[in-house]
Amino acid sequence: MTNEARTEDRLKTGAASAEADSGASRCRRIVPVILAGGSGTRLWPMSREQFPKQLIGIVGRDSLLQATVSRMKGFSGDFEVAAEPIIVCGEEHRFTTEEQTRESGVDARIIVEPARRDTAPALTLAALAASKDGEDAIMVAMPADHSIADIPALHRAIAIAAEHAERGVIATLGIPPTRPDTGFGYIRLGAALEDGAHEIDRFVEKPAAELAAQYVAAGTYWWNSGIFVVRASVWLAALQKLNGEMHAACCAALGEGKDDGKFFRPAAAQFGRAPSDSIDYAVMEHIGTPSKPCDGVVVPLVAGWSDLGSWDAVWDAMDKDDSGNVASGRVVFEGATSSYARSEGGRLVACVGTTNIIVVETDDAVLVADRSRVQDIKGLVARIREQHAPEADTHRKVRRPWGFYDSIEHGERFQVKRIVVSPGSKLSLQMHHHRAEHWIVVCGTALVTRGEEQFLLSENESTFIPLGVRHRLENPGKVPLEIIEVQSGSYLGEDDIVRFDDTYGRCN
Amino acid sequence: MTNEARTEDRLKTGAASAEADSGASRCRRIVPVILAGGSGTRLWPMSREQFPKQLIGIVGRDSLLQATVSRMKGFSGDFEVAAEPIIVCGEEHRFTTEEQTRESGVDARIIVEPARRDTAPALTLAALAASKDGEDAIMVAMPADHSIADIPALHRAIAIAAEHAERGVIATLGIPPTRPDTGFGYIRLGAALEDGAHEIDRFVEKPAAELAAQYVAAGTYWWNSGIFVVRASVWLAALQKLNGEMHAACCAALGEGKDDGKFFRPAAAQFGRAPSDSIDYAVMEHIGTPSKPCDGVVVPLVAGWSDLGSWDAVWDAMDKDDSGNVASGRVVFEGATSSYARSEGGRLVACVGTTNIIVVETDDAVLVADRSRVQDIKGLVARIREQHAPEADTHRKVRRPWGFYDSIEHGERFQVKRIVVSPGSKLSLQMHHHRAEHWIVVCGTALVTRGEEQFLLSENESTFIPLGVRHRLENPGKVPLEIIEVQSGSYLGEDDIVRFDDTYGRCN
Known part of the structure; x- marks a missing residue:
């Protein structure tokens, strides 16, 4: 059985x-x-x-x-x-x-x-x-x-x-x-x-x-x-x-x-x-x-x-300093009272003279709310969702069954992603019509399929995937594989992907 | 004369x-x-x-x-x-x-x-x-x-x-x-x-x-x-x-x-x-x-x-909406009054129910201040300077005579920079002891000196500068040159640089 x-x-x-x-x-x-x-x-x-x-x-x-x-x-x-x-x-x-x-x-x-x-x-x-x-x-x-x-x-x-x-x-x-x-x-x-x-x-x-x-x-x-x-x-x-x-x-x-x-x-x-x-x-x-x-x-x-x-309930549940403030991450309070500040995206968050204020900083969005009005956040999210702001529902860092990627920068014709692949995991065998990709391994070892070739890349090595070429990224090692991917092309949407094979059943 | x-x-x-x-x-x-x-x-x-x-x-x-x-x-x-x-x-x-x-x-x-x-x-x-x-x-x-x-x-x-x-x-x-x-x-x-x-x-x-x-x-x-x-x-x-x-x-x-x-x-x-x-x-x-x-x-x-x-004076000098708010960049107000919010680093800034609050978001720091307490910002900056926070005095985006660079991401052994070189400008001829660099051209044309070689790179082309090799980046073209640089190595400080020649007199 x-x-x-x-x-x-x-x-x-x-x-x-x-x-x-x-x-x-x-x-x-x-x-x-x-x-x-x-x-x-x-x-x-x-x-x-x-x-x-x-x-x-x-x-x-x-x-x-x-x-x-x-x-x-x-x-x-x-x-x-x-x-x-x-x-x-x-x-x-x-x-x-x-x-x-x-x-x-x-x-x-x-x-x-x-x-x-x-x-x-x-x-x-x-x-x-x-x-x-x-x-x-x-x-x-x-x-x-x-x-x-x-x-x-x-x-x-x-x-x-x-x-x-x-x-x-x-x-x-x-x-x-x-x-x-x-x-x-x-x-x-x-x-x-x-x-x-x-x-x-x-x-x-x-x-x-x-x-x-x-x-x-x-x-x-x-x-x-x-x-x-x-x-x-x-x-x-x-x-x-x-x-x-x-x-x-x-x-x-x-x-x-x-x-x-x-x-x-x-x-x-x-x-x-x-x-x-x-x-x-x-x-x-x-x-x-x-x-x-x-x-x-x-x-x-x-x-x-x-x-x-609510964020007010979170403030309430946490240990506070003598002024009633709660800090998480890189936060500085200057004359603030009864405030909650959280730096999640790594930026320095400074609160000057605030009272009863909630500040939550993430990679792509910053919330500043009065503690008595946190129930309005739901309405805010509904409103930005209507405006099709991606920040309403998705994070910049996107979890996938094989690990995650984070879109760290983008310009008119390029996009830079940090991609982390869990040990033993692999992305789908795929192809893009409109973009080429440069991969630079900054940590771990990558097994790369590019067209008919298959080769290993170690830390500090790089490769180039021209548009239209089938490719696959895989972590054959025991530590997380981390690469920087620079995409270039006229269209860089996530939907420019043709999947040929996928471990996680995402081909159709 | x-x-x-x-x-x-x-x-x-x-x-x-x-x-x-x-x-x-x-x-x-x-x-x-x-x-x-x-x-x-x-x-x-x-x-x-x-x-x-x-x-x-x-x-x-x-x-x-x-x-x-x-x-x-x-x-x-x-x-x-x-x-x-x-x-x-x-x-x-x-x-x-x-x-x-x-x-x-x-x-x-x-x-x-x-x-x-x-x-x-x-x-x-x-x-x-x-x-x-x-x-x-x-x-x-x-x-x-x-x-x-x-x-x-x-x-x-x-x-x-x-x-x-x-x-x-x-x-x-x-x-x-x-x-x-x-x-x-x-x-x-x-x-x-x-x-x-x-x-x-x-x-x-x-x-x-x-x-x-x-x-x-x-x-x-x-x-x-x-x-x-x-x-x-x-x-x-x-x-x-x-x-x-x-x-x-x-x-x-x-x-x-x-x-x-x-x-x-x-x-x-x-x-x-x-x-x-x-x-x-x-x-x-x-x-x-x-x-x-x-x-x-x-x-x-x-x-x-x-x-x-002061930021309060800036709020005062600007045109306001019916609720007395001033927005600059990607900002959403939900029930806010008499507030000033500015998104400079591109993140979505949402103010919910705030009154008399200043929010200024940049690439590396977020300020949230009560409008009546903006004079305390000077003291705040002095304090974070004492703590050696780089955000006190320098921006993430650093202007140079030849253009600018922006440190968009860093990990333990790598750093990603976006580098923009003005037409006709060049960086110094330099060498690093502790880091190698990958350059990917995403816009414009680069003239690259690497050791004894000199060659052109166009959009979507890349090169690798091993550590210890003299190199120079130059924009011979008429439009800004934009590259993504991935640095890797055990030490990535700005002071790991030996300059051999510099147009702007920065060799000594």
Whole structure:
């Protein structure tokens, strides 16, 4: 049996058995589920459609995804934690998701959503996968783009939540509010339980400012953290009761899915039939109503949690200097207060006398925003997208399955790129109609195919690819290959490419 | 007689005759004198030690210097204006000053200050040069880094001032104040004259805020614009009376100076003996005191004048949109008010909800400043200079007599430069001990010397210069030559260069 076939089999079995086994002997095994399908622009210009927030190191060196996949490490509660988390991500981010997870030393099962359907279908796919062999594991579902400072505190909360999940309720972690934030959903607390948790009275949508203030003053509302702890079978049964169409679509999509070695791909046609909905709307808001599928419990989490939902939230989540400033990269403050400045593209960022200002510098865009107006960034990005500014959705540095390229300079008839190829990787065999290319190796060794020739280039050697000639760049070595490519020609668009062969299935 | 000898002769004659002819028959000839020795950092990061404010297009396409050298064009008063203005500039800015002046179609006499001594010695050098053949011209001395919107209004004011200058007084242009600015010197008005001018009662130093408010309320004070109209002989006599040491040093420096074809260079040793002082301190503040060397007159200038002394002043001098914003380059405002944003390095600059904020983006640095705190930029630059940040004084794009280079990317063992060589220009014959260079021609034609070979490279051709090999890059063509240079090696500092021959005298 091939590896692919085994995985497929494993997942299909899960899909089938979960439906059958709901309510079977309780399992004390936790499977982390990472919901990594986000693509927000609220942290533009760092987070973009093409490279969203969870893939970026917003609060540290590791990306938020990396922090999330490692978050259950060291969990010492009364449950066994599966070594392999399940990650659900979008098609366009699968390579980076896989690469970052691997870099973190985590072996994950990656489910690639064929289309965006919000979090409820994503969690359902994970639940089906987690129910392998009828095991009915307890899922700890976590958004990939939040930050949590105090991991032991998180583990303690999860241990409590898992005990509740084990007995068949949906547990969620709630954050005792510290301010009347209108950006979060709130949970109204029901009866207090012995372990510090509360029954969920009901979920409340994002309130207006006045209502939020009342909630906070009352002390009987917590923020909805988006972290859910629930047995796979309990989730699936709840969803089946509340939204049979979504449940059926996900079961069919998983059942007919394929594993291509690195990724499990649910069947697109079936998944496409699933309505788009969030976990909150599809299930949680029914708790506390007559249509409730099961009971709910909310466990308090006081662990430096942040959804990093805006640059203001990022500022809030970071350690500050005596003047309330946060610096990242080459930043100088002169008489600034309560400001956040980040140099990502390497330029020196100087803030003089600013108060409550956010500055984010990247290779191709600079954001300067008042901290009280960061919610308008979404509108800004929509506006520049309408103007077809590439900075709306793509970064100057473009990740590819083989590595990345960065367009460092361009003129009327030339373009300079820095290209980095991972060890053992190769670009497609290709040809351009309108441009010639000069390649200069500045680090590592290149295996170059040029027409009928094939030869090695070492550091400091160069070659020339005339237009119309088939060529391929490959890194046969053990260290990253870095080249400077100078393109020249009358048209230099990325679409002037004819691919003849590609390791990553991009020929058609 | 060579051209150099003629100029030398001309200037020396001027130096001698001015002393002798003071008070001789009146000359109705105007010589514009451009004081271009500034090197301020208040407009950092655009203005830097290496490339100061007057060389930059702050308010338009032309640099402030270019706007200044062309400012007397079209003057239709009762005076003849010399076609050749006199420019006094610093050693390190002479090539760019000459280039920009030439680009503006102006043939100027450029005097290079051997050292910085403030404006009084600079004007004295110009006065000596302007007194050629005992002509005793009327100097219109203008700082090179101000902006004036209404040129006809300026010409009318200068025509009035020149009439006063002709009869032997020092005339200055004064700006009727529009706000109690503490950044300017003020002039207290004396008796009103028929032509709208006033006698100068006295010069007042930059006042504190309260005093400035009183001055503005009184209506009897104008701002000192820094534009002076005075006969050469009158200036020289006044200076001789007030500061004989400075006068003598300047006379000696000019007398023993040399002309190298493009530049007149006063003798360094002699000029070094001149005390450093401004026109205001050295002469103008004595007007209205018992030690006054002559009378003074102030002529009102209402012509959209700005000294562009800070980014706030630049904002103030520019046309604004309905929300009071000023954009330059790729800028998007979203809910911003009264802000100034400038994209100079080509990145998209987005301002969200900012109020009274200055944003200036360049290739290597980004400034974000509150408009009320722009005076702190000077301190900021001093601080980053102490930290040896190159952004304090130098730009990424470095001007050279032959063109410029821009360091567009660098890694551990490589560096990529874009090099542009002006038609007919050449770099020095040179050699590097620690780096090899790849050159790719992306525009124009290069004449390459490599070891004993010499050959032409056309667009899209490339060559390789191994380390230790003598080489030279030259543009034999009629259009700018543009190459991409990839340097590789263990040490890539600018100081790894051995020059064998250089057109611009940089071999030693």
